[in-house]
Amino acid sequence: MTTPSQTVGPFFGYALPYDGGPDLVPGWRTDAIRLHGRVLDGAGDPVPDAIVEIWQPDGDGGIPRRQGALRREDDAFSGFGRCPTDLDGRYHFTTVRPGAVGDGSAPYIAVQVFMRGLLRQVFTRLYFPEDTAAHAADPVLNEVPADRRATLVAAAEGERTYRFDIHMQGEQETVFFAF
């Protein structure tokens, strides 16, 4: 008797975003990385009213079990981040590269996206471009049609910066999972 999903709508601005939401670690940490990207609709236009959430293990593959994702203490790593898109559909996070969890899995960040016009969130994963060997062995990536796998891999963009665009539809439609 599951409760059905409904769209997040356009007016979550006073409720869901919070100070420090996009920062899973402070930017001054030497292991901090920056993730950014755009959310784009089927016409290739930016989605200015989406909200992106991420959840991930720490650099050693440890899943955070302590509280504090809403009010992070000092340089503690919370594992959870939330960022609304801006007028250009852009979002960003400051975090660390996750470690792998479990045998044979490549490191990834779990991503969910909510927006007006989306009746239930979409689930995807962000993998890192340096891990090609691990990707070849990753059981989930291997179930994704080969010609669509690249939509799950962020692009390296200079020092400790990665870009991950989320395409809701089209040629480059991001792979979404049926979770």
Added chain:
Amino acid sequence: MTHPPYLSPAYKSTVLRAPSRELVLPKLGPDSVELTSPVFGHAELGALDNDLTKQHSGEPLGERIIVTGRLLDSTGRPVPGALVEVWQANAAGRYAHLRDQHPAPLDPNFTGAGRALTDAQGRYEFVTIKPGAYPWRNHDNAWRPAHIHFSVFGTAFTQRLVTQMYFPGDPLFAHDPIFQSIPDEKARRRLVSRFDLDTTVPEWALGYQFDIVLGQTPTEDA
């Protein structure tokens, strides 16, 4: 199927935003990252976060209500310590949001956003104002039934649920493509709160009960 399909053309914004290619369901389902969830604590919430009528110097206008219910997993067990976030229009049907252009009055004493953690029995409680219906531009003379938006965390990231709670007997149900996007009538009814005299506090506020049941992962089809 409980959840609405992504593509629901009567709700026009779904047309360019619904995924168009087949979703991928990994044989092993979600893994240990996706099957865990961030944990939140009382220290992260403000003392008045669950009373939307006390967040400003004065009392908001409108009909004061209590909205409470339990957060349960798919086996009926309570989910304690879970973060519940709500947001809503004011009594006149206006959001305190820059992009809301509805020519209804803002209420300086109402922002319309709250947070709560479920207790050991999985129960949350908010004190708020009954939201008004509001127009939107989906089609000619389109109005949303009065609703409160809910965002809930479960014990797995894949259980994240964002939904809307409605009020019993709303005449706009039949005309709302968002409510009607849920194909199953019984599933739609689960989004309608129940007026409850026992929750109602004499001389003070009407009470509504709204239980939330999280799905199994991967997506159940209950």
